[in-house]
Amino acid sequence: MNLLLEPELTSPESEEEEHLSDSSLSVPEPDDPKVNSQLARQKPTILTAEDTSEAVDSHEPALDLERLFESAREELFEDGMESDFSRKLMFLILRYRHDALSEMALLLESTQVSSEVSAEALRWIGRLRDPQSQPHRLWLLERSLGNPNPAVRDAAIVGLAALDDRRARKYVAAALATESLPELQEDLIQLLEQFDYPENRYALSPQVHSEG
């Protein structure tokens, strides 16, 4: 399975591992000389050496992520569309995993970071299929349900829906009890329905729901 043909970013340890071809993405190690050549083959889902040079030149996850978040401040994001930021972020998370996610947790709490960038990051860490980092990504998304910025909380809901890990249920229920915005309450309820009734294909719209 080639990542070019796989819309959900997938690491080799995922359930599909047995079916991966030689051209699939190997999880890069920080000093692995094969990293850039492997990634170049995965374009556009993953970065080429040129694309990543700005994001990974320090080999320090904290610095790389900080630079990446700052450089994305002017980027315009759209649901369902890749961006320079998303490609570089996935590269760094697959490269540094827990170090990258720990740094991300700090950045998401910083008032210096754009909420637009934080929201985009949360959407993408929910999309990633990488069992090794899943507990850490789940933790980060759950934690972000309590972020003071509603746009970040909204993105955490989207990320958790994409991750589709029922272990988040109790945290989603707790967030629903404290969420003050009706629109986010509605989305949290939908997420609970997704966990509880996966066969429903959970649409928010009442019209669609009744048809489903």
Add this chain to the structure above:
Amino acid sequence: MPYLLRSIRKGRWLPQSFPSYKEEAFQADCFGDLNTSGNILSLWELQDDFSNLDQVIVALASGRDYLANVDFAVIPHDSVSQCGVLKKTKGSSPYLAANEDWHFHLTEISISRLTKLAEAICASERKRIGQKRVEALLQRAFIDKLIDISVMKDSLRQKVVNAVR
């Protein structure tokens, strides 16, 4: 034609506290969903009974890079028509029939009109169709041969096709 649909990102349209404001206010980030080109924005017509909502969602979702939720605002036609000149135009999604039947351009949008449109969206209902539901709609559209998969992005096309096979 009572309503028009504009694709948005819901999180941008949530009221927020600002340290310099006494009350919560809508964020300027919402203008990220009103990125005009040639002073034009793309909208989709919704039928009176919303019976074409699923099809419009398919049109929006099938033109993307990957499978994701679809967020949208449902804006009264009268509110939109005050913000520019509405013209029925052919859309560019992989759903060819939807492109012909329900796609509109709002043209001649000035700064003040764009602000007025943003205010109209703030006052409108904003909804989300979750990723799983979007996936089901795309699979159904593929089975029913409603979408031209040859113009879809490789990753999304493969996801939809593989799930159905």
